[in-house]
Every structure is written in C-alpha cells, then in structure tokens.
Amino acid sequence: MDRNKQDVENLKTMWKRDYEQKAHDALKFIKTTIDESVETSGEMVNFYNQLKNGVLLCKLVNALKRGTCTIPETRFASPREGELIKLAIIGMEQLGVTGLFQKDDLVEMKNLTKWLTAICTLQENKN
Template sequence: MAYRATKSGLAAEAQGKIKGKYDQGEAQRALTFISQKIGESFNTAGDMDNFQSQLKDGVKLCKLVNAIKPGSVSAKKYEKSPTLPFKQMELIGLAIDQMKALGVPDHEMFATVDLHEAQNLHQCVIGISALARKIGAYGPKEAEANKRDFTEEQLKAGQNIIGLQMGTNKGANQSGMNIGNTRHIVD
C-alpha cells in the first residue's frame, strides 16, 4: 500500500480529473488481453482496485513482454512474486522498458508510480492497449509510413502556387476601404 498524503486543493482536483478518465471496459479488455497472452486465468474485472492489484507486483507485465518477445526479462527476476515495494517497482520498470523496445511510443506509456501507487491507472490502460495494438491483438491497425520523394523540379514548381491557406486574390477583398474617413450613408 502506498503511503501518500491525501491530496487537497488543485492537486485533488487534478487527481479527480485523472480518475474520471478511467474506463472500466478498456481496463477489463487490457486485463483479458494479458490473461490470454500469458496463458493464466485471473480476475479480469475492470474496476480500479482489481486492475492495480493484478498488475502491481509487475510479474504479469514481465510475463506479458516475455510472451511477446521471449527472453525480454529474465524469468529468475519474477519466478517468486516480490513482496518488497522497490522490487515490485523494479519489475514494473523492466516491463515498461521492454514495452518501449517493442514499439510503444513514450506518449502512450505509463510511469512505474502510475501503476504501483495508482496515481494514473488510465495511462496504464492506454499503455497496455498500445502494446496490444502494436502486436495486432486488438484496436485500430497501426498506420504505415507513406514516404514521398519529389524531384527538385517538382519542388520548384510548387513554389509558384499560392496555397488556399495563404488566401486568395478572388472573391471579397478590402478594396474601397476608407480608413479614417466617415461613413457616407445615402438614403
């Protein structure tokens, strides 16, 4: 159990917003993905308490990255579930490093404290879902690069074209504007 002071003021408001983003359905989907991938059955309910308690020691996360890429984390590190918080956090950190190595971008990844001390479980769900998407388990298909190569001639030809975002010389304009003059209204 994490021993942190109760948040108050703006910190409590920010923490409330973070907790408000948590989606039980997505969390359940992430836990089900882990259960299927590592071949173990456990409680996959999506509530915050269960999500954190299932993953807090880091063992299931290490098993997950080893199931995806064997040998990512030494099995000796997690053969016996650690009880000391710093050992649990070490396992979570090892799993996070391997998830990043498997292609999960930093902006979708979570920090160790997000999971171990339940600071941002929503971000943990995002990170696990991103890993599932990377390996094609569920979620939208990853986009592929569509690199384009233009010749110098094509690039120079494009410099003579005025893009629509830069405006146009057709349609309404400011001709006839008299700045500083009075309006001439005729009945």
C-alpha cells in the same frame, strides 16, 4: 468527507464511466496472451491489484517477444517493489511502446490510465 477520500471517490467514478470496459479488455488480453488465470474485472482497484507487482506485465512482454523481460529468480526474497515494473517498461519500450507511463504511475496508483493506454497499444501492435 475528507479531501483524499473525495479524490479517490471521484477517481473511481471517472474510471467506471470512462475506463472500466477498456481495463476489462486489457486484462482479458493479458490473460489470453500469457495463458494464465487473471481476474479480468475492469474495476480500478482490480486493475491496479493485478498489475502492481509487475509480474503480469513482465509475462505479457515475454509472451509477445521471448526473452525481452526476464523475471529474476531469487531464493530468499521477492524482487523489490517496482523492480519488475522497471523491467516491464524496458520490455515495452523494446516493443515500441514508449513515453506513455512511468513506474510511479503504477506503484503509487497515480495514473493508471497511462498503463491502460500502454497495454492497449501493445494489443493494437500485436494485431
């Protein structure tokens, strides 16, 4: 098996063992908070697919504090990759969640656990 494939398989195994339930709970928190349909499977690929464009993250931040993360309206093109994630990071920092994550952790699927931790922190701060 090629090294990258082995790394991906190891990551999936670790995710399933350690983070799948937390990811499910985090996506369920987002779904409940924004009152929209969100696939809440805690599988790593689903967690990534739900968050990768930043839309749900911006909606979550706005639901927690109105006007914090305005999604730009564009007529001819969707926001560039990572633009909404940057806005979500700014909004999360305004809500007190700082230093845990970077745009590339999500865009490049490098460290999804940091994003999972950030969402869990938002949930804890809400309660």
